[in-house]
Amino acid sequence: MAEQEKWQWQEPGTTWKGAGLYHITLTVTSRRPLLGTLVIPNHNPMTAKVYRTALGNALVDCLLGTPHYHPEVQVLHFCLMPDHLHAVLYVRRRMEKGIGTLVRGFWQGAKKLGRAYSAASYFGPNNIRENGQEEKQQGILQEETARLEELSAVLCKEIGNEVYYRPDSVFTEMPFIRPMGRRSQLPNTIRYLDMNPQRLATKRLMPGFFRVQEGVVIAGRSYACVGNIGLLQAEHYDTVHVRHELVDAAAQGNQQSLRNYMNGCVLAARQGVLMISPFISPKEKEVEAVLLTEKHSFIFLADNGFRDYYKPTDSLFDACASGRVLILSPWPYDANKRHISRADCVALNAMAEEICRFLNLNS
Secondary structure, eight states: OHHHHHHHHOOTTOOOOSSEEEEEEEEOGGGOOOSEEEEOGGGOGGGOEEEEOHHHHHHHHHHHTHHHHOTTEEEEEEEEOSSEEEEEEEEOSOOSSOHHHHHHHHHHHHHHHHHHHHHHHHHOTTSSOSOOOHHHHHHHHHHHHHHHHHHHHHHHHHHOHHHHTOSOOSOOSOOEEEEEOSTTHHHHHHHHHHTHHHHHHHHHHSGGGGSOEEEEEETTEEEEEEEOGGGGGOSOEEEOOOOHHHHHHHHTTOOHHHHHHHHHHHHHHHTTOEEEEOOOSHHHHHHHHHHHHTTOOEEEEOSSOOOTTOOOOHHHHHHHHTTOEEEEESSOOOTTOOSOOHHHHHHHHHHHHHHHHHHHHHO
């Protein structure tokens, strides 16, 4: 908890009291799917939907009730998943005590609901129904949600505080808070939230491409990876590395060399060459965007490892699901890492060259 709070709260010179947008995530302890059930009609991830349990429905009610206690806050968007809840809050004016106080209040309400759920399950497994499908059981779900919201006080009175607090808590970790520094982040965040059920469905239907594999050795170096490891068996490889000499020359008016290099990378991919790169610089990212748009396969070197329940970013997710990308990381995951360093850039580009040489020699 101390490390988590340090990561969230000790932003230099930031108190997070001002007006703005905030992305909040509350997660169930041990990622138990207590908030909802993922349903994938016809095994089509595009139609995936999460049906709320009574606890999930009560948690959403608790979130939507936040503006009643904090009129300066508006809940712009939310997404409930089986084991966590995302929300985007809009703070319309400066707060006296900051977003942390508001979120802690929501957390206290969530813990109360979670404790009631645990106690109800602990003392009577049938007290709270687990599967509330909205179309068929809406009345039952609303009834169970109302019971759950009242259950905490009743159980404390009937069985005593000592016994009531015996079951494990559901929400033991403080919600994660991320300030959204630019209004332009809002559409991307909302899209990310809305795509969560589809991503989870895709991972469940195609788990192989999303499972973290450790100890993949290439040219004597060990990597962790996610994606299609079969891409290490291609016939030809090359790197994407836009060197600063090309960028400097383009800034001086000689853009032809840079254009020729970038076009050459795309043409090679069209001819079946598998490109390898960390895709760090803006020009390298432009090449990556074309590879993704044209659905070419490639190997991506990541500057950070894979955390628990890792899933690729929006730009790489579909490519990973289709087996068109392999993501390699030579380093373990670091939760405190914010920006890639120059040393990391140099090391990753050198590794791309190393991998390319090794695979071409052994293909």
